[in-house]
Amino acid sequence: MAQPEPGQGEQGHGEKDPRVYLAAERTFLAWIRTGLALMGFGFVVARFGIFLRELGVSGSQLPLRSSAFSVWTGTGLVLAGVIVNTISAVEYIQMIRELRTGVYAPGTPSKAGVTLALVLAAVGLGMAFYLAVVR
Secondary structure, three states, rough: OOOOOOOOOOOHEEEHOOOHHHHHHHHHHHHHHHHHHHHHHHHHHHHHHHHHHHHHHHOOOOOOOHHHHHHHHHHHHHHHHHHHHHHHHHHHHHHHHHHOOOOOOOOOOHHHHHHHHHHHHEEEEEEHHHHHHHH
């Protein structure tokens, strides 16, 4: 009788092995951490623009500038964090359901991960453009 592969259950499916569920939970928690980091960074970006505006009003020698870009960028990053956390919760529930029924197909790329990477690249390009041109 052949032994199942490591990570496989008694019937050859990963849904019986607790390590598969724990790996899915670790991935889910990593997505939650990413979403929280995005929200925290967005808050800092938005508040930094307001801080610079207050410095300008208080009589500092810094030139007064509009903080609208940083507020909108920060708000966008906070919303991106909320979206990441929501999508990660939905995908985690879906993955657990697929593991239980045995229809999970490993090896498919994470659509949420690729989308997040592209959105953050666009935000980074926008911020770089702002810093290079608008300064």
